[in-house]
Amino acid sequence: MKKIYLIFIFMLVMLGVMATSVCASNTTITFNGQGNVAPGSVNKITLNLNSIDKIGGIMGVIEKNVNITNIKLTAKNGWNILSYNEENGRFNMVKNEGAKVEEIMEIEYTASNTEGMGKIEVKNMKVSEIENYDEEALKDISKEIKIEKTLHIDNYDITQEDSTKYIGQIIPNTGINALKQNIKTNGIVKIYKDNTEVTNSNELIATGMVIKIKWNNNEEIEYTAIVTGDLTGNGKMGIGDLSKLSRYAAGLDNTLSGAYLKASDILKNGKYGGIANISKMSRVLAGMDNL
Numbered sequence: 001m002k003k004i005y006l007i008f009i010f011m012l013v014m015l016g017v018m019a020t021s022v023c024a025s026n027t028t029i030t031f032n033g034q035g036n037v038a039p040g041s042v043n044k045i046t047l048n049l050n051s052i053d054k055i056g057g058i059m060g061v062i063e064k065n066v067n068i069t070n071i072k073l074t075a076k077n078g079w080n081i082l083s084y085n086e087e088n089g090r091f092n093m094v095k096n097e098g099a100k101v102e103e104i105m106e107i108e109y110t111a112s113n114t115e116g117m118g119k120i121e122v123k124n125m126k127v128s129e130i131e132n133y134d135e136e137a138l139k140d141i142s143k144e145i146k147i148e149k150t151l152h153i154d155n156y157d158i159t160q161e162d163s164t165k166y167i168g169q170i171i172p173n174t175g176i177n178a179l180k181q182n183i184k185t186n187g188i189v190k191i192y193k194d195n196t197e198v199t200n201s202n203e204l205i206a207t208g209m210v211i212k213i214k215w216n217n218n219e220e221i222e223y224t225a226i227v228t229g230d231l232t233g234n235g236k237m238g239i240g241d242l243s244k245l246s247r248y249a250a251g252l253d254n255t256l257s258g259a260y261l262k263a264s265d266i267l268k269n270g271k272y273g274g275i276a277n278i279s280k281m282s283r284v285l286a287g288m289d290n291l
Contacts, residue, residue: 027051027127027136029058031120031143032103038186039147040113040216046076047105047122055095060125060138062089062107067118067147070110077101095130111147113217118145149215152184158223166259168226169268170205171291172237177201179211179225187213187221204235207263224259228291229281231256231263237291242281249273266291 033045049055062071073091075081078099084091093105111118125138157168170179176191176198183189191198192210207230214220229237231244245264247253256264256273264272266280283289 027055027138029122029125029138029141031141033143035144036146036148036150036186037111037118038149038215038217039111039115039219041111041186042070042108042216043111043145044106044108045120045143046103047107048102049104049127050102052095052100052102052104054129054131055127056130057092057094057128058104058125059090059092061123062091063121063123064089064109065117065119067112067114067116068109068120068145069112070108071120072108074106074108076103076106079104081105111145115148118147119143120145149219150184150186151213151221154182154184156182164258165221165223166226166262167211167223168228168262170225170227172227172229173235174205174227175201176203176205179205183211183213185213187215189213206230206233206235207259208233226259226262228263228268229266229284231260233260237281237285239285242278242285245273245278245281249275249278 027050029047029049031045032048034043037043049058062073064071071086071089073081073084075093078096078101079093080096082092082094095104107120109118109120119142121140121142123140125140126135127138128135153167156170157166159166159168167179179191180189180201190212191205192212193206193208198209205225205227207225207227209225211223211225212220213222227235227237229241231241244253244256248256248261248264261272264277266277266284271277280289284291
């Protein structure tokens, strides 16, 4: 009888071990969020916990490298943060009754002002079950974050003369919003006319306007717009532009310079003014040719 009792106890223990193993193998926590961010930017990633129905609480330690600062935690979807120590990174969370969503916490952080690699880790994690309060250790997780400026400008000609950068070959009647859609960047894009920001995104981009792309670490790149055929700075190509180009070619107008002179390259061959460009503009305005 004693032998049978011992066997029974052994089987119960083994079943408990097996249950714990199944629990451990099924419960995971993961990061979700951007892996590439701009220098100096404030960003957010989230913690997602599966097996959410059976888990009632979680604790752990958040660590970061020198390129990540100002960690702030926000509970999500029915979870509460009982405690968070900013100095050592320890946190403790519990779930409210009925919480079902796997996204449990948002981590806000600030990237360094210099380009490099950032890293956020969550270590020494333990979850507790709702019914029996058993604790289960989870594997440490980490998030690699690449901190760099990104800038790609599509469909336009990028040139530089001395210290001035240009965005050229913009077709007339292009809206500011359409231009911005071709500028892929994690910086902030703003358009200026005569040193005043243009806030109406439906306004036309015009020759001489300045496109500024700025990052949170105060680095800035500046381009001057060149709209093909727009010699007068209204974003369009019309009779007034043809008249100005003709007078310039005849030596009667010497005010064309910089971006406005470059806008006279209707043929897009690097030559400004001249009979060939006048002829091309005339044919386009007459509906006999296209840019």
